[in-house]
Amino acid sequence: MNRLPKYCSQCRGVLLFQNYEGRQRPICSECGRVVYLNPVPSVAAILTKDGSVLLVKRNIEPGLGRWGLPGGFIEAGESPxxxxxxxxxxxxxxxxxxxxxxxxxxxxxxxxxxLIVLCYTAEIIDGTLSAGDDADTVEFFEFENLPRLAFRNHVQFLEKFIGRKIIPASYAKTDSK
Ligand SMILES: [Zn+2]
Structure with a gap:
């Protein structure tokens, strides 16, 4: 998926990459507006219960059919x-x-x-475990018995959380980001 804008949001002029302030940036060929591109802020969360971690089996791309930490994009007006x-x-x-x-x-x-991904540790307050948006299945896994994860950064977050390498490198081999 290519997120680079093609047209100016102000005047619909065609955006052309040009050097500006030391970087190639899209600049409107009509009104001269400079478009500043920024990473999209998102979050992931580590929730544990009795030494197991909560994972969701994704039903959308990226990472369709594989497991990851719950999380997603921060919406406008929302704190991380x-x-x-x-x-x-x-x-x-x-x-x-x-x-x-x-x-x-x-x-x-x-x-x-x-993207920028902030990973929180979080405490479960209440609720009933059930798969919702973007998830086929939700399940707790022991750290010694994790399924293949969709994203390399989730592997890294989990390794940092428990302070050791726990997942064979092959789990992250087909990282699709
Ligand atoms: Zn323009």
Whole structure:
């Protein structure tokens, strides 16, 4: 998926990449507007229960049919914490309280272009486990018995969380970002 804009949102003129302020940036050929491209902010969450971690089996691309941490894009007007709470509830049916940011990473040139992913640790408050948006199945997995994960950054978040390499490298081999 190519997220680069082709047309000016102000005047619909064609955008052309030109050097401006030390970088190639899209500039409108009609009105001269400079378009600044930024990574899209998103969140992921690590929720655990009895030493197992909650994963969702994705029913959409990227990572269709594979497992990942619950999460998604931060909406306009929403804090990262609120996005984590909302995404976890939408995908898993659980209400959670984000505790702290475990890590942050960039995904470059991925399915949705460039992303910033904030990974929260979160505590489950209540709710009934049920697969919702973007998820086929939701399930807790022991760290010693994780399925193949869709995204390399989720592998890295989980490894940081438990402080050791737990997943064979082959799990991340077909990373689709
Ligand atoms: Zn324009």
């Amino acid at each position: 914490k609120d996005a984590a709470i909302r995404e976890v509830f939408e995908e898993t049916g659980l209400h959670c309280q984000p505790l702290e940011v475990l890590d942050a990473c960039s995904v470059l040139k991925g399915y949705y272009g460039d």
